[in-house]
Each structure stands twice: as C-alpha cells, then as structure tokens.
Amino acid sequence: MDDARPAALKAVKTFQAPDPDDCRDMTDVRQGVDEIDRMLVALIARRQGYMDAAARIKTDRNVVRDEKRINDVLAKVKAECARQGLSFEAIAEPVWREMMERCIAYEFEVWDELRAPGKASQT
Numbered sequence: 001m002d003d004a005r006p007a008a009l010k011a012v013k014t015f016q017a018p019d020p021d022d023c024r025d026m027t028d029v030r031q032g033v034d035e036i037d038r039m040l041v042a043l044i045a046r047r048q049g050y051m052d053a054a055a056r057i058k059t060d061r062n063v064v065r066d067e068k069r070i071n072d073v074l075a076k077v078k079a080e081c082a083r084q085g086l087s088f089e090a091i092a093e094p095v096w097r098e099m100m101e102r103c104i105a106y107e108f109e110v111w112d113e114l115r116a117p118g119k120a121s122q123t
C-alpha cells in the first residue's frame with residue numbers, strides 16, 4: 001500500500017520495542033533507545049527542513065537570530081515537559097538551547113548560500 005505520510009510521522013507512529021517498564025535486559029533497553037534515536041533523527045530532519053524554509057522566507061539576515069522567538073520556544077517546551085513528565089532543567093533546556101544554536105548556524109549558512117553572488121533567484 002502507498003504510504004504518503006511524511007517520514008517523521010511514519011517514524012513516530014508506532015513503538016516496536018518494549019515499554020521501559022517491561023524491559024528485562026539491556027538488549028530490550030537498547031532496542032528501545034535505538035528506536036527512539038531513529039524517531040528523533042526523523043523529527044530533527046523535519047525541523048531542519050523548517051530552517052531551510054525560514055532561510056528562504058526571511059529577507060533580512062538580522063532576523064535569522066530572533067531572541068524573542070528563542071524564549072517563546074523555550075517557554076512552550078517547558079510547558080510540554082510539565083505535561084509529559086520530562087525534566088526541563090536537567091534535559092530539555094540544555095538540549096533545546098544547543099539545538100537552536102545549531103539550527104541558527106545552519107539557517108545562516110543556508111541564508112548566505114541562497115543569496116550568494118551568482119545564484120539565480122535573489123530575494
């Protein structure tokens with residue numbers, strides 16, 4: 001059957017590995033961790049796609065880094081952590097801060113590449 005869903009959605013749809021509470025040995029644990037990592041790669045690849053879109057859409061290089069939006073993202077992640085039982089301070093905040101820094105660096109690279117001299121369509 002043709003499955004037209006985006007890779008990220010397909011990746012997170014079903015868990016094959018045992019639930020954490022049902023793990024009996026490290027093989028079970030690592031099966032679960034490897035599965036989660038594949039899902040995270042699919043999700044972060046999709047997030048990266050939005051950085052490509054942002055680099056295309058933002059006409060002013062000075063707004064690639066947006067401190068107000070960074071704080072907004074962190075506040076929303078903090079609220080989601082409370083709902084889903086993930087530690088914001090110990091795990092999510094440092095991970096998201098680093099991810100956003102990497103995303104910003106990536107967005108700058110794409111922004112510059114899109115507008116490099118000799119590129120066909122300038123915005």
Ligand SMILES: O=C(O)C(=O)C[C@]1(C(=O)O)C=C[C@@H](O)C=C1
Nearest residue numbers: 054064065066069070100103104
């Ligand atoms: O929301 C934006 O403006 C983005 O480009 C995305 C993003 C992010 O990684 O979430 C990246 C750069 C900005 O500084 C803020 C947020």
